[in-house]
Amino acid sequence: MSPRNPGTTLDLERISKVRVNTQAVLKRAQFIQRQKIPKKQWQAAWLLKAATLIDLTTLAGDDTASNVHRLCLKAIQPVRYDLLKKLDMHDKGVTTAAVCVYPSRVTDAVGALKAADSSLPVASVATGFPAGQTPLETRLQEVRIAVSDGATEIDIVINRMLAITGQWEAMYDEIRQFREACGPAHMKTILAVGELGSFTNVYRASMVAMMAGSDFIKTSTGKEAVNATYPVAIVMVRAIRDYFMSTGHKVQWA
Template structure:
């Protein structure tokens, strides 16, 4: 992970000036989707890069220690050894960026990784995921418990009610408390953009999350009707760029939910390269939240 984002004071004036040009955003997203994607060995290199940026995730009601263990083993060896050997990549230490689980499964993941001598980070969703509607003290307690059990990254979720009713300062104060509860664990803030209504709201929520000290901003829980989309990503990464230009602090970006194909992963990498530049094309500033994407990446690498 890169240097932490220390956050800034809450700045309502900055927020009140925000106006997002919807047509321009849609046009830019369309342009990026129309760009030529890398082919042949370039494509393979980009797909392995995508694999290294995945937060391999299981967030199901039927999670058990054994399927969390399988997830951890897949994260340690995301692409089959024989395929990597053919590309002379078998000794390059390719893993996914992290594994992501519910707080109650953090200890299982930590145990599995430790037994395999892996120092892969364990990320945990918290703060009443996915709705974020439990009492504040409960949400804070959940963060502390996940950290205590060994999570080094916490994916918090905002209380959408505060965003939808324009209570930006209250939202800022909540996220600051989550950041304190995280301690040394890096904090990714999920905006659940499918619930926020407008691009302007998405930009403002992104900015408030960064002001409050988020190390990453993330599109979705994966449980909303609409998850990661390219137009939403344009709005969020523009906010990241504006925040960087204003403060000098780089904040990461994580699209999540519904990202299943190698082709989509290539578009996401292209979007980041075009909008934020090569500095962001690394796991410390870019993650893909996914559970089934790896299988397709492995298929495409094999072709």
């Protein structure tokens, strides 16, 4: 795991001055998409690296202890042994980054990984995922329960109404409370970018989330009409760069 981001005080003046040049972002995204894709062993290497960065996830209404158990076994060995053997990676401990489940399934995941003698971390979505519209105390309690049951990463969702209406101080305060409830667990803040309305709002939400102590910022829940896109990725990564340049704290992107 990367070092924690302690956050900073909220700089509303900085947030209010942000204006993102939409055409410049779209032009940059088009340039990146035209780049050549690696081939042969380089492509295999990148695909293998990608597997190690995945949070293998189940967030279904019919989740049970048994399918969480199967998910954990898949996370421990996400790539077939014979393929790893051909790449000479069979003894390198290739796993996914984590297993991600709802708070009520954290105990199942922790137990399955322990039984398999695996140290793979368990992540849990919380705070009223995916809409984030439940009462604040309910969302905070979800975080506390998931951490108590053994989750070492909490994926929170922001209250999009606060971002859309420019209530940045209220959004910052909520995320700070989630950060405190996470305790030792890393916090990943999901912005649901498809519902924020503009690249400027995406940048502002990214910066507020980092100022509030997010260790990761993530594009989307996967439930919105628009999720991760190249332009959004550029805006968020540039916000991460700007935050690092001003604070020295590295925040991860997902």
